[in-house]
Amino acid sequence: xxxxxxHGSGGASTSELIESVFAKHFKxxxxxxxxxxxxxxxxxxIAVTTDSFVVTPYFFNGGxxxxxxxxxxxxxxxxxxxxxxxxxxxxxxxxxxxxxxxxKIIGSMAETAKEAGVMVITGxxxxxxxxxxxxxxxxxxxxxxxxxxxxxxxxxxxxxxDVIIVSGYLGDHHAAILSDRMNIxxxxxxxxxxxxxxxxxxxxxxxxxxxxxxxxxGGLGTVLSEFAKASNVEIDIYQDKLPVNPxxxxxxxxxxxxxxxxxxxxxxxxxxxxxxxxxxxxxIRNSKYGENAQIIGEVKAADNxxxxxxxxxxxxxxxxxxxxxxxxxxx
Amino acid sequence: xxxxxxHGSGGASTSELIESVFAKHFKxxxxxxxxxxxxxxxxxxIAVTTDSFVVTPYFFNGGxxxxxxxxxxxxxxxxxxxxxxxxxxxxxxxxxxxxxxxxKIIGSMAETAKEAGVMVITGxxxxxxxxxxxxxxxxxxxxxxxxxxxxxxxxxxxxxxDVIIVSGYLGDHHAAILSDRMNIxxxxxxxxxxxxxxxxxxxxxxxxxxxxxxxxxGGLGTVLSEFAKASNVEIDIYQDKLPVNPxxxxxxxxxxxxxxxxxxxxxxxxxxxxxxxxxxxxxIRNSKYGENAQIIGEVKAADNxxxxxxxxxxxxxxxxxxxxxxxxxxx
Numbered sequence: 001x002x003x004x005x006x007h008g009s010g011g012a013s014t015s016e017l018i019e020s021v022f023a024k025h026f027k028x029x030x031x032x033x034x035x036x037x038x039x040x041x042x043x044x045x046i047a048v049t050t051d052s053f054v055v056t057p058y059f060f061n062g063g064x065x066x067x068x069x070x071x072x073x074x075x076x077x078x079x080x081x082x083x084x085x086x087x088x089x090x091x092x093x094x095x096x097x098x099x100x101x102x103x104k105i106i107g108s109m110a111e112t113a114k115e116a117g118v119m120v121i122t123g124x125x126x127x128x129x130x131x132x133x134x135x136x137x138x139x140x141x142x143x144x145x146x147x148x149x150x151x152x153x154x155x156x157x158x159x160x161x162d163v164i165i166v167s168g169y170l171g172d173h174h175a176a177i178l179s180d181r182m183n184i185x186x187x188x189x190x191x192x193x194x195x196x197x198x199x200x201x202x203x204x205x206x207x208x209x210x211x212x213x214x215x216x217x218g219g220l221g222t223v224l225s226e227f228a229k230a231s232n233v234e235i236d237i238y239q240d241k242l243p244v245n246p247x248x249x250x251x252x253x254x255x256x257x258x259x260x261x262x263x264x265x266x267x268x269x270x271x272x273x274x275x276x277x278x279x280x281x282x283x284i285r286n287s288k289y290g291e292n293a294q295i296i297g298e299v300k301a302a303d304n305x306x307x308x309x310x311x312x313x314x315x316x317x318x319x320x321x322x323x324x325x326x327x328x329x330x331x
Numbered sequence: 332x333x334x335x336x337x338h339g340s341g342g343a344s345t346s347e348l349i350e351s352v353f354a355k356h357f358k359x360x361x362x363x364x365x366x367x368x369x370x371x372x373x374x375x376x377i378a379v380t381t382d383s384f385v386v387t388p389y390f391f392n393g394g395x396x397x398x399x400x401x402x403x404x405x406x407x408x409x410x411x412x413x414x415x416x417x418x419x420x421x422x423x424x425x426x427x428x429x430x431x432x433x434x435k436i437i438g439s440m441a442e443t444a445k446e447a448g449v450m451v452i453t454g455x456x457x458x459x460x461x462x463x464x465x466x467x468x469x470x471x472x473x474x475x476x477x478x479x480x481x482x483x484x485x486x487x488x489x490x491x492x493d494v495i496i497v498s499g500y501l502g503d504h505h506a507a508i509l510s511d512r513m514n515i516x517x518x519x520x521x522x523x524x525x526x527x528x529x530x531x532x533x534x535x536x537x538x539x540x541x542x543x544x545x546x547x548x549g550g551l552g553t554v555l556s557e558f559a560k561a562s563n564v565e566i567d568i569y570q571d572k573l574p575v576n577p578x579x580x581x582x583x584x585x586x587x588x589x590x591x592x593x594x595x596x597x598x599x600x601x602x603x604x605x606x607x608x609x610x611x612x613x614x615i616r617n618s619k620y621g622e623n624a625q626i627i628g629e630v631k632a633a634d635n636x637x638x639x640x641x642x643x644x645x646x647x648x649x650x651x652x653x654x655x656x657x658x659x660x661x662x
Binding site: 045077092142144 | 336337339340341342343344345346364366367368369370371372373374375376377378379380381382383384385407408410411413417419420421422423452453454455457458459460462469471473474475476477478485486544545547548549553592594651652653654655656657658659660662
């Protein structure tokens, strides 16, 4: 069975679609009320983030757009120091989409939400004309988290002597999507994952965190450039410390790609005080999805706002934000 | 200038687009921090709603997709009894979209947010390949509102003797979009409007409200059917009481459309206790966008869950939810 324009009418067909797919997978006390707004418990300070996902193909090696749409939003909340609580699901379906595919994607969202500890509380579905031969899907998720008292993180928080940690292999998601799109068979899998366990380990153990960011579109280079500028500091990183899966490294060499600018969907970068850096590294390595974490560099007091990559052969290269294309529709 | 795939890369081009359009129009203390999550003041109970807008054409008689995307979400929050506070802006742009059009749409969102009393606190922008000759735009907005203590509204709240009020002319948005799409010249304008003033008048004056709903996709028929079912009652409405703009009535006759199933974007239906019904009608008529409000029917204790339309010529017709197509991409 396929999606038709009638599924977007707001009438009986829309209700049937919601019942048979969305309500089935997301089942919970709040959503089951099926009201236009979800009324839920709040907190004194809340964090809100939104993200639209347009990745193509919607099933890829290691994940799918459903899992991705939960991970991306949950990770954004985590990076601000918030405890993720609720998530919304806004789907734009293309006419002709296979109903079984939709069912798998929404099932995957539900499973990932469970893993990440968030509840899907409200949603919306629209249908548009199809773009290619088969219908696709675009998903917006908006997340709401509670801010613990006293937590405050900012890209402007980097200080002289701080240590930069990356939580695992760079470039996996980018390389997986590109492989799928180019029809190259390999073992590279997307890293799409919620970082809830990793971040709560750092916060519960009172690591002195100065800044955190998930390394997504634009890659590590773009994040570090923003941080150096926001904090008015220099950041030095070392090429031979950058964690990259050997198969991804070979893939990058073959295609002339730089892992520093490749998108990830289950990796974060954090800036911690030097005194806590070894402990932070250990906590990350011992948490789910953190086994390949590395200390990759440090912050220096210099108002040049440069990010300097020290290459393996002893050279230096200034890293700016990604300019131009990037990989289209990677997330 | 036109939107390119590079504007969706997450790198420097994305930043430029955000600075030159979104940040310019939405400028406020929270958004200006440009962090991945917006951290804002919360409250004990919050209401959350999400909606994606895919209306085409994106400029139409009386409004545009930007204004619509704020009204739709603000109205959904209001209908649950919440006081709208924050809104997110997730844009999916099609390659080739005219940058001046984008600027007008985002400017219109900003203006409508101001009118509705909500702050745009966070956003996201993606770019996808174009669908038609020119690029389009799809906007998701998610709204967060604070729930006042004691307020609780539900489609299941309709009671025997309650009175049904509609806040104004039915079918204007639907008729305006259809006119635009069919290239018919007339004076019909979309009713897209935020109902903040109207709803707060009812709540501040302690009107005994039992249920409220904005009358959007699926029309009045679909809303009433849901209410009758959720409350296990009969609802009787009277055709000669239904407020319809004379020009829209003629347009409907010409095309065989029924205003009962047509979408609106600035109209609500509320169910109030009989004792407060005249006062409620007066409050609505005296508030912005409410001058054509009417009492259209009443709730009866009968567990048939029927919605009965008493026609102008003395007949009776059972009204079900909209089945099938509706007008595609109306919101």
